[in-house]
Amino acid sequence: MAYSDKVLEHYNNPQNVGSLDKDAPDVGTGIVGAPECGDVMKLQIKVDPETGKIVQACFKTYGCGSAIASSSLATEWVKGRTLDEALEIKNTDIVEELSLPPVKIHCSVLAEDAIRAAIEDYKKKAGLGGNPEKAS
Amino acid sequence: MKLPVYMDYNATTPCDPRVVEAMLPYFSEKFGNAASRSHAFGWEAEEAVNRARRRVADLCGATPKEIVFTSGATESDNLALKGVAEMYREKGRHIVTCVTEHKAVLDTCKRLETRGFEVTYLGVDRKGHISLDELREAIREDTILVSLMAGNNETGVLHPVHEIAAVTKEKGVLFHCDATQAIGKMEIDVRKLGIDLLSLSGHKIYGPKGIGALYVRRRNPRVRLVAQMDGGGHERGMRSGTLFVPQIVGLGEACRILSESWRDDVEHCRTLRDRLVAAIEDRLDHVTYNGDREACLPNTANLSFSYVEGESLIMGIKDVAVSSGSACTSASLEPSYVLKAHGLNDELAHSSIRFSLGRFSTEEEVDFAVEQVVKTVKKLRDMSPLYELVQEGVDLDSIDWNTH
Numbered sequence: 115m116a117y118s119d120k121v122l123e124h125y126n127n128p129q130n131v132g133s134l135d136k137d138a139p140d141v142g143t144g145i146v147g148a149p150e151c152g153d154v155m156k157l158q159i160k161v162d163p164e165t166g167k168i169v170q171a172c173f174k175t176y177g178c179g180s181a182i183a184s185s186s187l188a189t190e191w192v193k194g195r196t197l198d199e200a201l202e203i204k205n206t207d208i209v210e211e212l213s214l215p216p217v218k219i220h221c222s223v224l225a226e227d228a229i230r231a232a233i234e235d236y237k238k239k240a241g242l243g244g245n246p247e248k249a250s
Numbered sequence: 251m252k253l254p255v256y257m258d259y260n261a262t263t264p265c266d267p268r269v270v271e272a273m274l275p276y277f278s279e280k281f282g283n284a285a286s287r288s289h290a291f292g293w294e295a296e297e298a299v300n301r302a303r304r305r306v307a308d309l310c311g312a313t314p315k316e317i318v319f320t321s322g323a324t325e326s327d328n329l330a331l332k333g334v335a336e337m338y339r340e341k342g343r344h345i346v347t348c349v350t351e352h353k354a355v356l357d358t359c360k361r362l363e364t365r366g367f368e369v370t371y372l373g374v375d376r377k378g379h380i381s382l383d384e385l386r387e388a389i390r391e392d393t394i395l396v397s398l399m400a401g402n403n404e405t406g407v408l409h410p411v412h413e414i415a416a417v418t419k420e421k422g423v424l425f426h427c428d429a430t431q432a433i434g435k436m437e438i439d440v441r442k443l444g445i446d447l448l449s450l451s452g453h454k455i456y457g458p459k460g461i462g463a464l465y466v467r468r469r470n471p472r473v474r475l476v477a478q479m480d481g482g483g484h485e486r487g488m489r490s491g492t493l494f495v496p497q498i499v500g501l502g503e504a505c506r507i508l509s510e511s512w513r514d515d516v517e518h519c520r521t522l523r524d525r526l527v528a529a530i531e532d533r534l535d536h537v538t539y540n541g542d543r544e545a546c547l548p549n550t551a552n553l554s555f556s557y558v559e560g561e562s563l564i565m566g567i568k569d570v571a572v573s574s575g576s577a578c579t580s581a582s583l584e585p586s587y588v589l590k591a592h593g594l595n596d597e598l599a600h601s602s603i604r605f606s607l608g609r610f611s612t613e614e615e616v617d618f619a620v621e622q623v624v625k626t627v628k629k630l631r632d633m634s635p636l637y638e639l640v641q642e643g644v645d646l647d648s649i650d651w652n653t654h
Contacts, residue, residue, distance in 0.1 A: 117565070125562070125565060125566075128633065131632065131633050133638065145635060147651070148651035149596070149597035149600075149636060149646060149651065150595065150596035150597055150600075150651075151596070152559055152560075152561075152585070152596070152597075152600040153559070154635050154636055154651075155635070156635035156638075174633055174634060174635040174638055175633060175634070175635065176557060176558070176559055176633075176634045176635055176636045176637075177559050177562065178559055178561035178562050178565070179561065179562050179565040181559075181562075182562060182633065
């Protein structure tokens with residue numbers, strides 16, 4: 115299948131691959147997807163408690179090129195945002211930015227879910243009263 | 251070395267230059283209709299067809315009158331199954347096949363099920379083998395046909411054709427064998443093996459696409475078919491339609507070359523395939539060999555790379571043309587049904603790559619492919635949350651993925 119230039123760029127030079135200490139109080143971790151579905155995304159954020167902004171983000175993804183690109187892009191986008199601003203990132207934004215074809219839309223959904231899960235995790239740790247019912 | 255490197259010979263093969271050479275005169279110069287009996291143009295074409303038919307027959311131990319030209323193995327499979335089903339439906343309406351067969355057989359069986367036939371699908375074990383006892387038990391009073399392939403397209407696993415034929419003979423049912431992948435990669439002699447119907451295809455054996463053949467036994471027993479294409483009664487009434495002479499000539503030449511040198515091809519492919527597998531297994535851990543290392547087509551290796559998803563792997567080794575066991579590019583996101591039948595979990599099935607080598611593969615290409623695979627798998631594992639968890643000692647099966 116043909117990939118867009120932006121997907122290829124992220125696949126060849128993924129941004130922010132890595133892991134943060136998941137036990138650290140200022141780190142939120144989201145793991146979404148399942149191996150049998152062919153996609154698992156782990157997205158982590160490090161939040162500055164003073165400013166409430168995401169100062170660092172990283173990911174590890176098991177999945178197709180579009181899933182890798184979606185998570186790479188997601189980490190780029192959340193950096194520097196407040197938690198609420200990060201929650202505004204929608205999967206459709208990712209689809210548009212990466213020109214994902216219809217069969218790859220689930221990759222962008224997964225990336226949005228990963229952002230949400232990471233934020234939920236951080237909020238829970240920080241006692242910010244996240245809504246656990248919404249965790250996907 | 252030319253890039254990308256081609257390692258998908260089970261999908262299709264390039265035409266051997268000798269095949270193309272043999273075909274060319276039959277487009278414009280010797281263009282006659284092989285069915286034209288009244289002039290030299292027709293005789294010339296007919297002679298070429300006869301020569302090709304003899305070559306196809308020689309390759310598989312048949313006689314020329316037992317060869318029916320078709321558009322390819324899919325049509326051969328359709329003709330064999332539907333043709334036999336329709337011809338023998340008064341005798342019985344039960345067919346036995348296997349879950350790892352090609353779709354051309356499985357989907358034809360599905361069609362027959364809608365037409366009042368019953369089909370038993372034999373399962374396979376972890377290595378992809380059927381049980382002969384299960385086969386024996388599956389054959390009933392009303393069974394008319396057993397259809398089992400010689401070598402599997404995805405894994406290369408070989409069915410014990412000779413033993414299967416012995417069972418069908420003992421039970422008095424017909425045996426159709428899809429030998430599309432196996433022909434030219436092992437000795438296939440329909441008489442010695444006891445095969446009643448055999449499908450083969452041109453483009454898997456360095457011949458042209460759009461041509462294939464069905465062997466239909468004429469003696470002990472004489473197999474009869476109901477044609478699925480009506481018209482001028484070509485091919486002894488079994489397949490109407492003006493013969494595509496250039497393609498037939500090409501298939502004949504491909505078969506002639508194989509009869510002469512298939513053992514060289516086998517030797518060549520086996521050496522390279524073993525080199526490829528040994529190098530990859532030496533340099534990477536968590537590699538699963540899918541299928542049976544012993545009973546396997548000499549050119550095929552199907553490997554799963556745990557914790558790496560197949561499509562991203564293929565993307566990373568873009569200069570090596572291989573195929574993935576994950577049909578992730580289709581809307582269904584379904585992993586290979588063949589590997590799942592082996593009992594592989596979805597994750598491993600998604601992580602599988604089929605390497606299939608051929609006559610024109612080289613050692614340099616194999617070494618290049620190994621480098622690409624090793625480099626990409628390492629890079630993707632560094633990026634894989636699953637690999638990280640496993641390195642931390644977490645059992646992936648212990649995780650309830652749905653709750654995350």
